[in-house]
Amino acid sequence: MSLHPETLVPSHFLWDFGDGVATITLNRPERKNPLTFDSYAELRDLFRALKETPEVRVVVLTGAGGNFSSGGDVHEIIGPLTRMDVLGLREFTTMTGDLVQAMRDCPQPIVAAVEGVCAGAGAILAMASDLRLAAPDAKTAFLFTRVGLSGADMGACAILPRIIGHGRAAELLFTGRNMSAEEGERWGFFSRIANDVRAEAQALARSLADGPVQAHYITKQQLDAEWAVSIDTALGMEAEVQAECMTTKDFHRAYEAFADKRKPEFKGD
Incomplete structure (x- = not known):
């Protein structure tokens, strides 16, 4: 559908x-x-x-x-x-x-x-x-x-x-x-x-x-995925997904905005 x-x-x-x-x-x-x-x-x-x-x-x-x-x-x-x-x-x-x-x-x-x-x-x-x-x-x-x-x-x-x-x-x-x-x-x-x-x-x-869409998606995904795993496993999972999130344009835009002392504009990419 x-x-x-x-x-x-x-x-x-x-x-x-x-x-x-x-x-x-x-x-x-x-x-x-x-x-x-x-x-x-x-x-x-x-x-x-x-x-x-x-x-x-x-x-x-x-x-x-x-x-x-x-x-x-x-x-x-x-x-x-x-x-x-x-x-x-x-x-x-x-x-x-x-x-x-x-x-x-x-x-x-x-x-x-x-x-x-x-x-x-x-x-x-x-x-x-x-x-x-x-x-x-x-x-x-x-x-x-x-x-x-x-x-x-x-x-x-x-x-x-x-x-x-x-x-x-x-x-x-x-x-x-x-x-x-x-x-x-x-x-x-x-x-x-x-x-x-x-x-x-x-x-x-x-x-x-209006926020960082991909970051929100990852947060929802991990809140469910980490229910039944050990802390050690969760730390490894979060290291992987957070590194992936750091490749987004939203993350880079946010850094530039904070450096320029202005509000970041998130576009979901």
């Missing part, structure tokens, strides 16, 4: 692109932006395509109508799942995991702007983003156990403990309770709380898009 950001017309969400920042808005506000089989697949395909879309430097992910996402649609996903055979169920759970994998594999930093309800698969989308900002009313719940499912969904048992710690992740995944915005900020799930969280997310994305 090739992506032309200026002309993309998605079927299941809103898309806006300008000056390097793409904004994905989950858009079923009357139902608090639930996901369906088709919207899962379209989001997966979009994040896969972003690997080949250098025009997009940063992605903002949000929801319409004052909520982020209520997760899998009860009638369009949960009901049909109860009637599927094991093969069909595995195809679905593999697809949802592929969406998280695509979010982690796309090089662009993803900024989640979370308002209101952020539950189930919606909480996973926020978790799989690189940076998360919250509105004061944000309520995040990994509520899988409340519908008889395990907390081991879409990478939650791997990723969530790395963000907030094992014990806190275990509590949320066992109980399915809401995590408030204040609690999420205190635990490190959210980096900040903002009254106008969408504007704050756009400002953050804009600052990242």
Whole structure:
């Protein structure tokens, strides 16, 4: 799938692109932006395509109508799942995991702007983003156990403990309770709380898009790649990628700008 950001017309969400920042808005506000089989697949395909879309430097992910996402649609996903055979169920759970994998594999930093309800698969989308900002009313719940499912969904048992710690992740995944915005900020799930969280997310994305793009891509790549390696191995990996980053024109421009006491201009090359 090739992506032309200026002309993309998605079927299941809103898309806006300008000056390097793409904004994905989950858009079923009357139902608090639930996901369906088709919207899962379209989001997966979009994040896969972003690997080949250098025009997009940063992605903002949000929801319409004052909520982020209520997760899998009860009638369009949960009901049909109860009637599927094991093969069909595995195809679905593999697809949802592929969406998280695509979010982690796309090089662009993803900024989640979370308002209101952020539950189930919606909480996973926020978790799989690189940076998360919250509105004061944000309520995040990994509520899988409340519908008889395990907390081991879409990478939650791997990723969530790395963000907030094992014990806190275990509590949320066992109980399915809401995590408030204040609690999420205190635990490190959210980096900040903002009254106008969408504007704050756009400002953050804009600052990242104006920065050294290749350096940001390497940072995202290494944050994932170094999860499960020793410090010795990580040091070697970072030596390689940082030396590569030092060959970019952005690095040389930054040196010249600092030497001339002016602000560097990054062009992503």
